[in-house]
Amino acid sequence: MRPEARAAARQAALKESKEKKAAAQSAKKAEKAKTAAAAAKGQTQRIQSKQGAKGSAPKVQAKSR
Secondary structure, three states: OOHHHHHHHHHHHHHHHHHHHHHHHHHHHHHHHHHHHHHHOOOOOOOOOHHHHHOOOOOOOOOOO
């Protein structure tokens, strides 16, 4: 393959990957804006940890006192 063809193919691949990355980032921004708008309306979604979802273990009561 000629060096010019290789360089053109490389440039095309770089351009495609940059466009794909930009599209993914804009979709991420749109999702973030959507959740921010929902939060402004008072429809916040509570973040719960895995431990909290399971339910924490009960505390052991002291029996010697």
